[in-house]
Amino acid sequence: MRPRPARNLFVITGGPGAGKTTLLTAMKNEGLAVAPEAGRAIIRTQRAIGGHAGHDRDQALYTELMLAWEIRSFEEAQENGRICLFDRGIPDLVGYCRLTGRTVPPHIRKAVELFRYNETVFILPPWPDIYIQDAERSQSLEEAERTYEAMRKAYAESGYRLVHLPRASVKERRDLLLAAIRAQ
Numbered sequence: 001m002r003p004r005p006a007r008n009l010f011v012i013t014g015g016p017g018a019g020k021t022t023l024l025t026a027m028k029n030e031g032l033a034v035a036p037e038a039g040r041a042i043i044r045t046q047r048a049i050g051g052h053a054g055h056d057r058d059q060a061l062y063t064e065l066m067l068a069w070e071i072r073s074f075e076e077a078q079e080n081g082r083i084c085l086f087d088r089g090i091p092d093l094v095g096y097c098r099l100t101g102r103t104v105p106p107h108i109r110k111a112v113e114l115f116r117y118n119e120t121v122f123i124l125p126p127w128p129d130i131y132i133q134d135a136e137r138s139q140s141l142e143e144a145e146r147t148y149e150a151m152r153k154a155y156a157e158s159g160y161r162l163v164h165l166p167r168a169s170v171k172e173r174r175d176l177l178l179a180a181i182r183a184q
Helices: 019-028 038-049 061-078 091-099 106-114 141-157 172-183
Strands: 009-014 034-035 082-085 118-123 161-164
Touching: 009 019, 009 061, 009 091, 009 141, 019 034, 019 082, 019 172, 034 061, 038 061, 061 082, 061 091, 061 106, 091 106, 091 141, 118 141, 118 172, 141 161
Parallel strands: 009 082, 009 118, 034 082, 118 161
Antiparallel strands: none
16 A cells, blocks of 8 residues: 655656746745755755765765655655645656666665655656756756656656646746646
8 A cells, every 4th residue: 555645745847958947936936835856956065075976977876865855855845734846756766767777776666655745746848949958957958858758657657647737938837837736
């Protein structure tokens, strides 16, 4: 039997550069709580301290740091009780392991099973027109597209219902997301 999902915790996922962070900023401006993406913060911190974790460095360590971050974010948001939107979630780590050619460790599968978000997960498709690389996003557009597919599969296999948010203005996406959350 699966643990009961936290109905107030919603995940926004997809490949890099699809507009997730911009959408989440708009949602935060609407007064909703937002849990930031683990990956970017870890990359910045690891670079600042000369650490080894990163997508282009020690991927296993990077995965473990992201897992710890996501579990902590989940627990804090669950204690709060408010609606919270996550810039990625624990099942993203399943997709990430597969994307990087690594076996998904049993403890990550267990975390996916134990820390359950709302059954509805919002996924943003790759969007070449807005895709850019930056200091933390070194992936090519092709890799961003593979990441999207890996996340789609990881969430579907984990028992989540995916809602695709279309390529649209931030306002249109925000309105669609707010309506979907209110309908829960």
